[in-house]
Amino acid sequence: MKGWIPHFLIVGLISIVGLSAIADAQLKPPRRNRQRIWTNPVRAQKETVKANIGESLKDIATRAAKQGEKPNIDIVFVVDGGKRMVRHLAQIEKQLVTMLNPIENKTLDYRFTLIYYQLVKGIPRVIWYPWAVDYLAIQKKLQQTRLEVGNLVTSGYGLDALMRGLNELDFRLDAATHFVVISNAPIRTSWPDKEAKNKVAEEIRTRCRQNNVHLNFIGINEKIQAELADETNGKWYPIDNNQRPMKDKRIRRGETVADKALLRVDGLFQRIAEHLVKKDTALTKTELFEMQPHRSEKVDIVFVFDYSLSMEPKVDAACQGLDKMVSVFNTAGLDYRFGLIRFWAAVGGGESTVVVTRPALKTEQVKALFRLPKTGDEHLLDAIIEGVPKLRTPEERELVLIIVTDESTSKRREKGYTAGKAIAACRNARARVYVIGGVTSMRSDSIADTFQRQVALITNGVHYIMPGSSIADEGR
Numbered sequence: 013m014k015g016w017i018p019h020f021l022i023v024g025l026i027s028i029v030g031l032s033a034i035a036d037a038q039l040k041p042p043r044r045n046r047q048r049i050w051t052n053p054v055r056a057q058k059e060t061v062k063a064n065i066g067e068s069l070k071d072i073a074t075r076a077a078k079q080g081e082k083p084n085i086d087i088v089f090v091v092d093g094g095k096r097m098v099r100h101l102a103q104i105e106k107q108l109v110t111m112l113n114p115i116e117n118k119t120l121d122y123r124f125t126l127i128y129y130q131l132v133k134g135i136p137r138v139i140w141y142p143w144a145v146d147y148l149a150i151q152k153k154l155q156q157t158r159l160e161v162g163n164l165v166t167s168g169y170g171l172d173a174l175m176r177g178l179n180e181l182d183f184r185l186d187a188a189t190h191f192v193v194i195s196n197a198p199i200r201t202s203w204p205d206k207e208a209k210n211k212v213a214e215e216i217r218t219r220c221r222q223n224n225v226h227l228n229f230i231g232i233n234e235k236i237q238a239e240l241a242d243e244t245n246g247k248w249y250p251i252d253n254n255q256r257p258m259k260d261k262r263i264r265r266g267e268t269v270a271d272k273a274l275l276r277v278d279g280l281f282q283r284i285a286e287h288l289v290k291k292d293t294a295l296t297k298t299e300l301f302e303m304q305p306h307r308s309e310k311v312d313i314v315f316v317f318d319y320s321l322s323m324e325p326k327v328d329a330a331c332q333g334l335d336k337m338v339s340v341f342n343t344a345g346l347d348y349r350f351g352l353i354r355f356w357a358a359v360g361g362g363e364s365t366v367v368v369t370r371p372a373l374k375t376e377q378v379k380a381l382f383r384l385p386k387t388g389d390e391h392l393l394d395a396i397i398e399g400v401p402k403l404r405t406p407e408e409r410e411l412v413l414i415i416v417t418d419e420s421t422s423k424r425r426e427k428g429y430t431a432g433k434a435i436a437a438c439r440n441a442r443a444r445v446y447v448i449g450g451v452t453s454m455r456s457d458s459i460a461d462t463f464q465r466q467v468a469l470i471t472n473g474v475h476y477i478m479p480g481s482s483i484a485d486e487g488r
Contacts, residue, residue: 061250065100065230066107068249072190072228073111075247077118079188079342085115085122086143086187089150090174092195093130093139093157094167100196100251101158108147108154124150125181128157129173131166136202138173140180170199171212174227178219188343189223194230196251199237213240220244221335224342245282245339277326277448280476281333284414284446285340287474310347310409312371313337316399317382318417319356320390326478330416331379338375350378351403355395356387364394368402392421393463396434400441411443418478419450421463431463438471446473 076085091101115122124147128139141153174193183189193199201212213236220227226246229237233255241248288311317323341348349371357364369381392415405411421431438445449464468475 061253061255063250063252063255065103065249065251066110068230069104069107069192070110070114071249072192072247073114075343076188076190076226077114078345083119084184084187085119086184086189087111087122087124088177088181088189088191089124089126090170090177090191090193091126091128091154091157092167092170092197093128093161093165094197095161095163095165096167097194097196098158098161100194101154101161104194105151105154105158108151112147126150126153127173127177129168129170130161131168133164136168136172138168138176140176167195167197168200169202170195170197171201171209171216172203174199174216175212175219178216178223178225183223183225188226190226190228190246192228192230193237194251196232198232198234209236216240217243221332224339226339226343243336245336245343277329277479278333278336280448280479281330282336282340283476284448284474285337287446288412288444289340289344289346311412312349312351312403312405312409313412313414314351314353314371314403315378316353316355316392316395316413316415316417318390318392318419319354319384319386320417320419321386322418323416324386326418327382330382334375334379334382349373349409350375352378352381353395353399353403354381355390355392355399357391357394358387364391364398366395366399368399370403390417390419390422392417392419393429393431393434394427397429397437400437400443403441405441405443411441412473413438413443413445415445415447415449415464415467416478417449421450431466434463435467435470438467443471444473445471447475448478449475450478 073085073087076087077083079085091097091104093101123143123145125143126139126141128137130137130139139157141150144150170193174191177191201208203209203212205211216227217240219225221244225244227240227244228246228249229241230249230251231237232251238248240246350373351371352367352369352373354367354369355364373381400413403411445467447464447468465475467473
């Protein structure tokens with residue numbers, strides 16, 4: 013028996029080791045290659061957008077065709093002619109025809125032109141083609157350039173090419189002009205200055221405002237592309253499927269994520285215009301009838317403009333915002349007219365002055381009136397209660413009031429003016445009211461100034477805070 017003991021011990025040890033190995037194999041997952049990256053397919057899908065150059069070109073043409081009743085349409089292609097663009101150039105050639113139906117359904121007076129930019133052995137080159145009324149001519153030029161692109165041809169200076177087009181093109185005053193910048197690389201400038209890119213971009217914005225040009229980008233996820241498109245009432249589209257969406261540009265300030273347009277006066281003007289041209293799909297037919305029984309596509313836009321001294325630094329931005337507003341209205345084909353109610357008072361609670369200029373003012377006239385010398389204090393309730401009834405808006409036109417002030421609403425007990433009476437004046441005039449107004453209080457329970465918030469809410473408008481305004485004195 014003693015001779016068998018070592019054998020039993022050996023067999024037992026082997027069994028224990030074997031069971032332990034099996035248990036370890038069951039408990040420990042197989043080793044994976046550490047270089048492999050596991051992603052959530054749902055999250056990845058949300059972070060990128062699907063590119064379709066044909067649909068992008070069609071959308072640009074559709075938006076251009078909406079400007080005016082029977083507009084002239086000018087389309088300017090600014091195309092990156094680098095080697096890496098060859099595949100995309102072939103797609104553009106094939107899809108150009110998709111632009112014709114939206115345009116020809118609206119007008120037969122349209123034309124195209126093409127600007128190529130590239131670096132040939134490191135030397136900048138811009139190729140400029142004349143206007144053509146036949147898309148086949150542009151298609152042929154695209155094909156010709158694509159076939160001639162060699163290995164030593166790289167992406168050029170897109171901002172410089174864009175600037176050249178804005179400086180040298182002949183713009184038709186009655187045309188809807190859309191630039192289409194197409195590139196799979198960042199847009200650059202050859203200027204050596206450290207801030208050159210921002211300076212050129214600002215000059216491009218100015219040129220676009222002067223000539224009512226809309227910039228569209230079929231490009232990459234680059235901040236400057238999205239900003240230029242947004243600020244000229246254009247649109248950004250992805251050139252390939254690897255791009256993140258850029259249509260909702262937001263910036264992070266500490267714990268707060270805010271829309272960049274809300275940080276600038278001109279951005280607020282554009283936001284109001286965009287909100288105004290949208291249909292009231294959220295309201296029931298009964299609500300629409302009660303609030304705006306005579307709603308139509310004909311609109312009188314009347315600015316209720318604060319003429320007090322504190323508004324002086326904000327006038328330039330307001331004028332730029334007016335240009336953006338006009339661009340949105342023209343794109344939507346809105347029949348609009350401008351009017352103005354100016355209000356101010358002597359410092360220290362003097363008598364109010366309210367000047368009403370009924371529609372129709374031209375855009376440049378409105379900007380000139382914005383820029384007149386400012387004086388004294390302000391009394392918004394006086395402007396509403398005394399000024400709005402004098403507008404006498406025709407039945408067939410909708411009245412929209414846009415209050416522009418950097419102050420809270422002063423109390424007017426000595427005249428018997430209250431927020432309720434001012435709101436009633438707006439409702440009696442069937443007015444929708446938008447407000448770019450002063451910060452009234454940082455306390456959630458404050459009722460110091462309810463007029464600016466309430467009048468926008470009750471009349472189906474929107475209330476915004478004027479960038480740069482200070483917290484109001486609740487004792488005013």
